[in-house]
Amino acid sequence: MKSSCSTHQKRHHIAINLKANRNGLERVLVIGAGLAGIAVSERLLERGIDFQIMNSVNRPSSTEAATGMFNPIVFKRINLSWMVDELIPELRSFYDSIGKRLGKGYLEPIEFSKCIPSDDYAHLWNKRASQEEYEKYISAVRNNLGDIHHAGILDCSTMMADYQAYLNTESKVINSDFDSRDLTFQKDGITLKGEFYDHAIFCEGAYAEQNPFWNWLPFKLCKGEMIVIKTELEVCSTVLNNVLNIIPMGNCLYKLSSTYGWEDMTWESTNEAKLELTQAFKEVFDVPFEVVKTLAGIRPTVADRRPFLGRHPNHESISLFNGLGTKGVMLAPYFSKHLIEHLVDGNSLMPDVNIVRHIKRYKNSLLVAD
Ligand SMILES: Cc1cc2nc3c(=O)[nH]c(=O)nc-3n(C[C@H](O)[C@H](O)[C@H](O)COP(=O)(O)OP(=O)(O)OC[C@H]3O[C@@H](n4cnc5c(N)ncnc54)[C@H](O)[C@@H]3O)c2cc1C
Numbered sequence: 001m002k003s004s005c006s007t008h009q010k011r012h013h014i015a016i017n018l019k020a021n022r023n024g025l026e027r028v029l030v031i032g033a034g035l036a037g038i039a040v041s042e043r044l045l046e047r048g049i050d051f052q053i054m055n056s057v058n059r060p061s062s063t064e065a066a067t068g069m070f071n072p073i074v075f076k077r078i079n080l081s082w083m084v085d086e087l088i089p090e091l092r093s094f095y096d097s098i099g100k101r102l103g104k105g106y107l108e109p110i111e112f113s114k115c116i117p118s119d120d121y122a123h124l125w126n127k128r129a130s131q132e133e134y135e136k137y138i139s140a141v142r143n144n145l146g147d148i149h150h151a152g153i154l155d156c157s158t159m160m161a162d163y164q165a166y167l168n169t170e171s172k173v174i175n176s177d178f179d180s181r182d183l184t185f186q187k188d189g190i191t192l193k194g195e196f197y198d199h200a201i202f203c204e205g206a207y208a209e210q211n212p213f214w215n216w217l218p219f220k221l222c223k224g225e226m227i228v229i230k231t232e233l234e235v236c237s238t239v240l241n242n243v244l245n246i247i248p249m250g251n252c253l254y255k256l257s258s259t260y261g262w263e264d265m266t267w268e269s270t271n272e273a274k275l276e277l278t279q280a281f282k283e284v285f286d287v288p289f290e291v292v293k294t295l296a297g298i299r300p301t302v303a304d305r306r307p308f309l310g311r312h313p314n315h316e317s318i319s320l321f322n323g324l325g326t327k328g329v330m331l332a333p334y335f336s337k338h339l340i341e342h343l344v345d346g347n348s349l350m351p352d353v354n355i356v357r358h359i360k361r362y363k364n365s366l367l368v369a370d
Contacts, residue, residue: 023344024188025049025198031178032203034063035156035328036300036321038163039336040201041172042098047344052197053167054174060267061160062205063328065297067226067257068154069245070330072137075114078121078128080137082306087330088150094333095154102166106159109152110247111238113145115284122146151239153247154329178204180212190317199343200318206265206298208322213312216365217358218303222326223264225273226257228293235285244280253292256281269294301325309339310355313362319343320355 028044030037033055044051070091072084081087095107116122125146128134139147167173184191189198206221208214231252240246247255256277264270274291281289300322302308308323321339324331341347351357 022047022049023346025344027051027197029054029190029192029195029197029200030203031055031200032205032207033164033167033173034061034160034203034205035066035332036203036205036324036336038063038098038160039094039332040203040321040339041163041167042094042101043336043340045101047340049344052172052174052195054176054178055164056177057175058177059207060297062224062297062299063156063160065224065226065295066156066328067245067247067255068156068329069110069151069239069247069257070154070327071112071148071151073114073148075241078124078138080133081327081330083334084137084330087334090334090337091330091332094337095159098159098163102159102162104158104162106155107152108155109150112148112151113238113240114148115240115242116141116144116146117242145240153239156329178202178211185315185317188317198317201321201339201343202318203321205300205322205324208300208320213315213318214308214320214322216362217308217320217323217355218361219323220262220301220303221265222299222301223261223266223296224258224299224326225261225269225277225294225296226255226259227269227274227277227291227295228253228255229278229281229289230254230292231285231287231289233287235287240284242280242284244277246281246284254281254289265298267296267298269296299324299326304357307331307335307353308355309335309342309353310349311343313356313359323353 028049028051030040030051030053033053037053041053072081072088074081099105116125122141126140129138129140137149182192189196190200202208202214204211209219209221231254234252236246237248245257249255259273259276274294302323302325305325308320310319312318321336335353342349
């Protein structure tokens with residue numbers, strides 16, 4: 001009798017400790033299954049935390065249209081991309097482990113060169129290439145090209161489709177549109193359509209701008225379009241960047257990516273973008289081609305170009321993972337881990353990414369509402 005009681009007590013303590021280890025996160029609702037939602041899901045799986053993911057079949061995703069490139073260099077002034085030394089190793093191990101889970105590889109290293117537009121640019125490029133922190137990422141100009149190292153491409157749309165299918169077989173997917181009117185706050189959690197969750201993590205990409213819980217944040221959405229062309233002849237075997245990226249896909253197919261638009265916020269392809277992309281291609285190659293595919297998406301970009309992470313200022317049970325902008329492939333792995341370590345382990349968020357940096361806007365939004 002005594003021993004069974006102590007076993008029971010032991011189990012009880014283990015259960016309490018597990019719960020304590022997860023900081024009360026026993027059952028989580030993730031909203032949105034693009035790159036952000038997938039990254040959060042993978043982190044929850046890693047931590048053994050139960051979750052459901054709600055995704056709308058009626059809302060197209062930016063992830064579907066993404067070229068999936070990651071690049072350590074910002075070409076404008078030839079600077080290193082923010083936190084590149086931390087983000088690139090994390091993204092490699094993260095997408096490799098997703099690949100292992102799904103039995104497929106999604107991440108490819110690329111040979112990548114920048115077309116050097118002027119002597120001044122070449123001078124700055126070579127100066128950077130001789131600096132210690134840049135030398136592993138770029139080489140000195142040769143043949144009017146600057147080579148970039150440690151860049152790659154993630155097959156975003158295939159990975160997303162495979163990951164969603166995997167979560168579906170695990171009975172984790174709810175095909176539905178989240179509506180804030182369906183959510184009720186409870187002590188230590190929320191209910192949504194009769195289901196209780198300890199916490200909800202919103203990963204809605206550009207749609208967050210319409211969500212009353214998050215619409216006070218300074219999103220600065222950016223439409224992106226890309227096209228695929230078929231040429232009569234092979235023109236290049238490595239990825240080239242002039243003002244756009246020219247990405248060889250084999251069989252004379254090339255992805256031309258991408259445009260940056262700040263006015264039209266529809267998810268449809270436009271003739272203007274097609275023209276812009278084909279013009280830029282013609283500046284480099286003089287070969288006949290036809291456009292075989294067009295794709296458009298809205299990037300969840302942010303005024304200060306840093307992701308949005310953290311709990312809602314007034315509702316402890318809901319958090320945001322958003323603002324991946326133009327660099328979701330690089331940012332999602334590192335910052336999904338960062339958010340889960342914050343929610344589960346109580347680690348502090350980096351001030352640069354914490355939504356608290358915009359708390360004044362939240363307070364002002366309450367004044368306006370009054
Ligand atoms: C043309 C183009 C090229 C790009 N190229 C690159 C690139 O080369 N490299 C790079 O790193 N990034 C690139 N990006 C950016 C990249 O797409 C984004 O950083 C990233 O995909 C954003 O992911 P997300 O999950 O936040 O948003 P999304 O991918 O938009 O996903 C949001 C998901 O949430 C769902 N959802 C939204 N609201 C609700 C709701 N209320 N209820 C239920 N479900 C909801 C949507 O259906 C969608 O599935 C590109 C983007 C575009 C458009």
